[in-house]
Every structure is written in C-alpha cells, then in structure tokens.
Amino acid sequence: MPTWSRKRFEAIVLSLIAFASLVPLRMPVEHRPTFVSELVCVLVLTIAAAWKPSRVQRVATLLLPVTPIAFAALARYFTTPIAYEVTMLSVFGAAAIAMAVGGRGERWHALSLVSSGFLVLFAASISDHAYAVVYPLAWILVCVWHLVANHWERLDLAMPDQVTRTWTLRPGSVLVAAAVLAVGGLAVKDRFTESKHLTFGFMPTSGGSDWSDPAAKRGVGSGDAAIAAKDFAESFGAVDSELFLESQESTLFDMFNDLIGEPKKKKNKMERRQAMANQKIIPSHERAAKSEQGGGSFSTDRVPPEKHQHFDDANDPGIVQWDGPVGIRLAMHRYDAFDGIDWTQENDLSEDELLRVDFGEDAWFFDPGRNDLIHQDPDKVQVGLLKAIKLGSNRLPVPMLTGGIHIKEVNRQDFFGIQSDGSFYMPGRDKVPPLTVVHIASEKLTEDEIREQLVASETVVPCGIDEIADLAKRIVDDRDHPYDQLRALIGYLRDNGTLDPQAVSDSVLPVSEFAGSTQGGSHLFATTAALLAREIGLQSRLVTGFYVRPSGFDMIAGHTSVRPDDVHVWAEIRLSDGRWFEVEPTPGYREPLYHPSLWLRCRQSVARQWPAITVGTAAAFLAYVTRRIWIDWTLYLVWWLAPMLRPRRRLGLAMWTIENRAKLVGQRRPRGQSQRDWMEQLTRDDHGLQTACQQFCDAADRLFYGGNDDRVEKSSTRIVRLLNTQTISKITKEAAV
Template structure:
C-alpha cells in the first residue's frame, strides 16, 4: 500500500529532528561559517526535492531530474563539506559528518518511501540517531530534543494505529477528534515522569561506585563530566579526557607517566644549553655527583635563567613511556600563547629576571557564588567592561612546575571549591604560581580570566623613552615619524619575513645573537631575543616569555579542548605599556600573531587616511554630476527614447509623456496636480505656434490610440515632440521667452 502524504510528511519531520540533534554537537567545535553553509545547502536541497517530487508527474523529466539531483545532494553534502572544509584548514570531524550523513540518509529514505516497511526504516534510523546524539551530549537540555522526537513519533504511531482500526472495524469503532491528542499527551507525560523517576537511580554494581576519593575524578553529582567509580580507575581516565572534569587534588596515585618540567621540555625540543668551560673542567667525587646534579636540576627547573646558546635538540627517551602525551589541556581559543616564565635581563647569552613584581595578596571577589582571585593591578581593567574579559579553562595533567600556564594579561583565576588566598600568588617575574608546593596537583582545573587589549590602547599607551636615540625614519604628513607601535610592527615584520625558523641549527660561536643575525636562521628563542633587543633600541621595555603555544591543529574536536604536548614549548616577546601592563608580540614565523582588534573609530580614521584622495575625487565627481545634471540627464533621456522603437504604441506614448514631464520638472515647469496632460502641454508651448501644432497632433494620436482603438502611431511625429520639448527650450518657455 503506498504511503500517504501525511505519513510521509511526519516521517520527514522526524528525520529533520534527528539531523537537528547533531547540530549542538558541532556548533561549538567547528567553524560556524562552514556549519551554517552546510545546513543551508541541506535545507535548500530538501525543499527542492520535496517540491520537485510533488509536481514531478510522469513525463516531466526536468522536475524528476531536479528531484533526483537534490536527493543525491542530501546524501553527499555532509561528506563533501567535511572534505572541502578540512582541505581549507577548518576543522570538521569525520565522526560528526558521519552522524549528519546518518540523518540525511534517514531523510532520503523518508522522501523515497513507497511502503510502510521503508517508512519504518526511516523511523528506526532517525530514532537511533536522536538517542545516540543525546547519549554523547554533555548538555542536560539535549534530552528535550529526544522527548520532542518521541512525542511526534507517538502521535504518528497512534494516528496510523487508529486508521487501521477504522478500516478493519468500521461498525464498532467511532473515532473522535480528542483521541489522538489525548493519547499523545498521556504517552509523553508518562515518558517524562518515568525518566525523572529513574534519573540517576541506577548506578554501578560496585558498592564503591560513589567517587569519594580525590583522584577518582569526582562523581556525576558534583561533576557531570566525571565517571563515578574507583575500582578500575576509569574516573581518572575521564578526568584526563575532559578538560572541565575535576578540580584541585593533592594525590597522583593514578598517574603512571613521568612529569616533565618546562626546563626538560625546552632541552628536548630546542636543545640543551651549552655547558660553561668551568663546568666541564670541574671534577666531582662519586658520592657528591648525584646530590650536586639534583640541586642543579632543581634550580634549572625553577626557571631562574634561560640560555640562548644551545646545542642541536635531541629527543630524550624518558617521554616515550608516557601513556598520555599531553601535559596540559586548554579549553579556549587556539593560536595563542600560555606563559610560564618571564625574563627581563640579558647579558649577551643568558636571560634572567631582575624585576620585583611579586604579589602574595590577590584580591578575593565572589562572582555568581564562585570565588575568584584577581591581580590587583589588572582587576580594575577586568571590571571596566565585561566584554573585554575572556574566561577560559586550563587543566594540568603532568607538569612538574608550580607555575600556571596562563594567557597574556590574565587578571584572575578560579578553582572549584577553593577559597584560600594562600593557594595563589604572583612571582617576581609577574607569572602566576601556587606557592608552598613542589608542583601543581595533577588533574587540577583552573578557570582563567584574561583582559583583552584593543589596538587603540597600543597606539596611545605605547611610547618610546625620549632619552633613547630613535632610528632615522621618513617624516610623515604630520611632520612626525612613525609611532612606537608602528616601529614595533616593522621589527616583527622584518623578522617574520626575512628570517627562517630552524630549531636544528646550533651555534658555533660564543655570540649566538650575532650569528643569528648573520645567518638569518635559528630557533624561536633567538627570534624572541632579537625582537626584545630591537624593541629596546627604539626605547621600549621588553622581556622574553617561555611557555606553550596552542597550535590550531591541537584542538580535539571530540573532547572539545586542545591537548598540549612537550613539543609545544615556545618562546616569544612581551612589551610594556605605559600603564604597567605587558602585551605580547610574535616575531617567529609559522606562529600566529596575537590579534588586537581596532575600534570602529580607528578603522574609520585609517580608511580616511589611506583613501582621502579617492574621497576627494568622489566628492568632486558628485559635485560635477550635480552641476551638469541638466546635460547628462537630457542625454540619458534622449538615448532612452532612441532605444524605445521596439516598444508597443501605448508604451511609446507613455514613455514620451514621461520624458516630457521629467524635462519640465528639471526646468521648473512641473505639471500641477489634477491638470490634464493636453491642457498642460498646450500651455507650455502657447508662445510657439509650430510646436503647439505638433503637440496637438501628439495628443490626438494619444487619444486615438487609447480610446479610439487606433493601431498605428507616427513615430516621427512623436520624435518631433520629444526633441522639441527639450530641457533648454522648456527653460526658455518658463522664463517667458520664445525660440
């Protein structure tokens, strides 16, 4: 039995709901532009397929071909968009594209269904997709989409069941209009009540299922992203896999891998610092060798100095046995830098820190019942405008350091259920750290609030030291040279354009910076060093920063966060603003530069400054057009009339009248409201007898064509009137003169 239109439409609606259930999973992890484009293509293809199938009766091959093309597009669109988007650099997971393809397949089955069996296949497919998407979603509101699908499905099944009863027992069944709504409402209510009753009622069989131990990853009651359970340790795995799972802990019994320090990671990635001659010649007794080595390693891990004179990097084997390669997880934007150590003093080879920026008394502020601790210098900026503050999430997995990797201008931090000031502080170099510990507890989740910087601030709050000699530069229009920010941009552009990043290059002299400038090749630590030194040459305070770079391709779509490994260590440069804040620059090619958004006013000023000549030309052109409007409008009207010969007789008459009225308006002799066209035209040419005769003939032709049924018009007579009543002559008539 063929499927009725109503059954098909209900099945199509359920298939559309199944595709909709996948969209929330993709919305926050993929490019919005590509996602909206894919949804738009699917919507258009569905409408085209539906309309073409409705009107594509046998014999209408074009409509049938259009329907088949749209149905084929529904199937291949998810795969096509995934391939094209990934090829252009946008991250679209094939897993989510496969789920979308599953939904479009259900939709195609519903469109092509010709029997109850195929329609049932579409229902089963869409229902599975809705339940699967709901089960893997972390959002508790996702269940309402499943309830909506279930409600419509119950409505659909009740309607079909009732129709079958109506066909089988027409004498004993008397359907009423309230049966279907009442049945659906009752079924949906029972489903909701049943779901609420059994929600979180069934746990695991183990009596230790409740995650009371710190390293269990917590329980679902306190942390929706954690898995309850201690015996197998799967909760600890959940805490690793989800960046927002679990808070601060003090134990690491579930961690099976070594925890590298930032010093170790730099040595493995960009090479170990060269040892000084005195160190190579020093002899050590056996009993003192191990103890001395441990003291040296501990001081180096603390980040007391950073050497630019390094050897070729060699990968060490002690990272190979790590079960989890990630040392930090980052739930936030990619292409940014997370700072750990800062150095402001350079002696030609080594960077050290001489600043005294320590602050052990962060300001405690409660926001939405959560306790935050703010840097007292940056806290006012964070509360000036909430739109200028960005909150992201960091999880430490196995990082042997007390330093917190944090983005530029981090103003405040928050850890779940932690309300102690002595847990956090700012070190001398201005970096956040946790005092009184050997390292940050693994699986600690930290919320970091950082202040955004507008490009306008960089232009106004970045000034050179007047005592420092400035490089020679061409004078601008204002008589002044380029601003400090523009000079800094030129330095960055020079390094990124004319130098090559090569971490495998080792220095062969005692002056690594001079060798880098000569060979134009080296590691990112040399790029940062040269950028800092050149910034000082133009009178700016600078320092280098070591930490992590969040690569764009490190983002894990399924997990919803970026995974940072030891290979992601990086060195960059920070510059001080006049108000004491530091902003970062990226001199190393291959790394994304920080984005400082200009205000609308700054964009307008730059546009005006760059295109002021074009603006003057446009203004002059408009003034010229306004001054010569009678000439070029008259020319356009004449050209328009000369091209009107293919038109019908009545359209030619109307066009001739419109041309005359337009010219009269330009000449200041507009037809008064309510005045007949014949009277008005004769009054215009009352002082010109030959032209008045032609106007009367024109009006007679018009009357005959419109009211008398005339079939021919003298084109020459019309052209004579149009040429005779030009703008120049009408202006003379208006002034009382004659031609």
C-alpha cells in the same frame, strides 16, 4: 496549488533566515563538507518546492523536513556525529521552510512565520557566536516589513478610496524598528549576566550527563564536570592512572630542549653530560635540576636538539587543554635582563597575597596591581578555561594581561601567588595537580590604548650590539609614533625571517648572526624583537610558554590541546601605565589582535587615502552641482538605444525619460493625474511642443488601444528630443511669470 504572492515570498525569506541562524551553532563543531552539503541540499529543495506546481514540487516539499535527519544519520556513520538537539532544530527550520513554500493558504504561512520566529530567537539565545544576534535582528526587520504590508493591504481592501500608497511607508517602518532595536540594545547592554546556555544537561548532548551520546560537547567548554570528562570532577581529585606518572610530565625546560636543543655548556664550567641513548624515562632528579636552571635563565646559544623518548599517551598527549581563543600565547616564564647570550629576571614582581573578590559563590583571586580589571567593561574582559593534564610545573600558563584566576571550590588565598617575573603560580606545590580546571580572566587591549600609552623613554638602555642598532635604524626610517616603529620592526622580522628550530649558530653572539641571516628558532626571533624595541626606547622582555595552535582545536570537544611541540618564545613591550602587551615576531604564528576603534580606523584611512578622498570628494561635489547636465545626457543616451526596442517598450521608455527630466527641475507628475493631461498642461504655452505632445499621445493611444497596429512614426517620438531639462525649466519659469 500554492501560487506566488507577496506573503508567500516574505514567509520563505523569514524561514530561510531562521534556518541560517543555525550556522553559528553548527559550522564550528561539525564536519564542514557535510554541513555545507546539507545547506546546499536544503536550498535546492527549497527552489524546487517554490517552482511551478508539479509533482516535483510536492516531493521536494515532503523531503525538506527529512533532509536534516538523513544527513545526521550519514554523519554518525561516516564523519563527525551531529548532536540530537541540533538535528531537531534543523528539522524544525526545514519544516518552517516547507510550510512557507508548500502551504496552500495564509494559515500555513502564518504557522511558518511563528515557527521561524521561535527558531531564530532560540538559536541566538543558546549561541556563543559574536554575531549570532544578527539573525534575529534581520528576521525582526523583515517581519516588520511583512506586517506593515499586511496591515495596509487590509485597509486598501476595506477603504480603497481613502488609502494612498506611498513607497516610503514600509522602508520608514523598518528604519524606525531598527532604531528602536538599537536603542533597546544599548539600554540593556551589560545589565544581564552571562547566560548558562545548556551547561546543566538541559538536552542530551549539552555535556556532563550520564545520558550523553558521542556528539556531546565533552571536554573544556561544557562546564567544570565535563572538562575533566567525568560527571563530578573535583579540582584536586586523586588520579591513579599510568597516564599521569611523574616520568611522563616533562617540564617546560625539557620541551624547549626537545624542540630547539639544550643550552651550550659554559666554558668556565666542567660538567659531565650523562648519556641518554638507552634511557626511556628522564630521571626525576635530572629534570628537577633542569627546571631550576630553566626557571632562572633562558639561553639563546644552544646545541642541535636531540629528541628525548617518552611513553606515548594513548588518549591525549596534551600538556594542557584550553577553552578560549586560538592563536594566542600562554605565558609561563618571563625574563627582563639580557647579557648577550642568556636572559634572566632581575626585577622582583612577586605578590604573596592576591586580592580576593567574590562573585556570587565563586572566589576569584586578582593581582593587586591589576584590581582595575574588576571594574572593567565586560566587553573588555575575556574568561578562558584551562585544564592541566601533564603540566609538570606549579606555574599556570595564562594569556597576556591576565588579572585574576578562579578554581571551583577553592577559596584559600595561600593557594595562589605571583612569581618574581609576574607569572601566576601555586606556591607550596611541585606542580599543578592533573585535571585542575582554572578559570582565567584577562583584559582585551585595543590599538587606541597602545598608541596612547606607548611612549619611548630615554632611560631604556640599548643592548649594545652593533648589528641590532644598525638594523633598527634601517627599518624605522622616518616613522614618528613608537607603535608605528615597533610594527615596522616586527613586520621586518615576520616578512624576511625563516623559522628553523634546528638552526645552530657558531658565533659567540648568536643574536648578532641572526640579525644578518634572520633564520633560526622562535627564541632568536623573540630576542631580536625585544632588543630592537629597546633600540627605539621601549622597555621589553622575553616570554616563554605555549602557543595555542589553531589546528589543535577539537571541534567535538570544543577545546584545544596544547602539546609539547607547542612550546614557544615571544616578546612583551611595556606601556606607560605598567601593562605589558605581546608582540609576535616569528613567521608562521598568528599575531595578537589589537582592534582599533572606528574613530581610529577612520583617521588611519584618511591619513593613508587622503589624496583619493580629496579627489573623490571634489568629484562628488562636482557631480552634484552638474547633476542636471549629466543625468540629462544619460537619459539621452538611454533614449538613443530605444530603436532596438519593440514599439510599446519604446513609447514606455519615452514617457519614462520625460518624467525623469521633469523630476530634475522639480516638475514631478502629480499622483493620480494621467500622463496625457500632465504633458498637455506642461506644454500648453508652446505651440510646437503642444503639437509634438499631441502626436505622441495619439500614437500611444493607437498603439495600446488600437488593436494590432504596432506602427510608430518617428515624428511621434520627437517630443523626447524637444522636451529636455532646459526646455522644461524654461517653459516652467515662463508659465510662472
């Protein structure tokens, strides 16, 4: 029967780390309660199999490899199917645990070690999770600890007289291994291209093959073929399906009308409104007129929304599908001029010819003003995939700071361009063809860059609305940095505002009314945020597009469907280097993440917590200076509780207290010297201490070697009271003299 040993315990720990490395692979795409239940079941069986030898232990060991198979079968019938290759990996990990807990010899432990090592490295190599590398690093460090112990254990058996045990050897080896791994990681960083993982159908459920099962990663995220849910999807393939009829492809302007209402009619225009009550399809000519109107301006003054009736899509009502971070915004229109009611675009940012850059066989097209993105650190660039379904526009919805786009097998520069508002589009087309897959490269922005580049300018003209000016002065208060001021303005709107897309304003200036009530649609939140930014000297603009709602993420497909009710409005702020970053003032929507560097976080923490840091530093310094005093008192307090212990434990505590007091004054007991010899040598120059030491040692001998006599006289332990740190320090100095 397996018994507890160091090797067995360490093999179990390594196998558990390997099994845990599957969490980043399985947690995002599987039914969470089922997966957590499987983890709990494996853990319970591991504990049962590692317990005392019994029939329960043998049964638990046999059930461990079967558990992932059982849960996979249940998941296929009742919840989300689990991919076959993931089940195989889980069985492999559970088998490694079973060999570690149930193996009866070192060979089983060694086999468990090899199996867990393969699993943890393989799982990390195919995972896209940012922290997947933590598991192999932890496994390697524990393995170093294990191997070093095995090496010295063999030496100890072979040469017992020449091996000296030291507690610093194994931790030191682990620290050296950690340093080597860190240096190696920095040395190879950015020297390898991104791995293709399993996108070529290496396993049955890796997506895009004829032999895929229901658990395959279909949809965006599994390669260009899988994105279109076909084996060989072309970027501009013809689609003959009623799902993509023109009457179903609403424009962005239509979606805003459905969500927050149509713009109010201008008093100087007499335009007859057509009744839509009995119509199922919006006429193409009416939608085209609305598209032209929506592309040129965006109004903040709107009537109550009246929902248009569209045919329901039996498969997917999404406008686009997005494979990338959720909780972000995809911009389609931008406006930089505001007249009190309407937003329009005045500055011409158009580019007819984009910069072509070839990466291998792929042709990418970059904004000439953002060609620095080509030479950026790969960690600062993220690439997302977009598939157009029923977009109904020739504009491409892209994230903030997008610099380049790529469509497979498209290498003509005249296929892409940049509109006057800075948005990417496909010139010469009425809309982006359905099932078009677009790779989008955008830049990540840090809080450090924003703080460095965000500068208030006196040339920025305020909006001239008194309510906005008063609100900005009241919120900004005494904050100095423009970013802190901007964060305060955005925070006020998010904390005090109420999102109500159905709200209707009776005021001539809806923004003025909103500044007082802070209740309305996202277009009013975004407009107010942009105008508040101008009050503090920051250049701003309004952006319309889509919000990638986290709840829309499909765990099986690996992408997010963006629907018509995900239309959204937000604001962008200009940096001094010409880049624009977005802010999210509407409550209920995720704010953009601008991660600060470690140095900036430290500075901010010091600035916020300097009183506590000052007091803590002073307290730590005082504790270090007075360490002998308070540690001695702590030891005295521990000894004061000794009468509650049994005699043997009480004498052991007495010896432990004396040794720790000696360590404080630099008189550590030499390795190999007996405790009696050490104490007699320490107290040889003081007759009273020598007598107390003799009584203590004799009492210890009688207690441990004298049979059943457990009596300990109180006078036998008076050495603990006499031999405090001051006494030890004094007799040491006298002995030196």
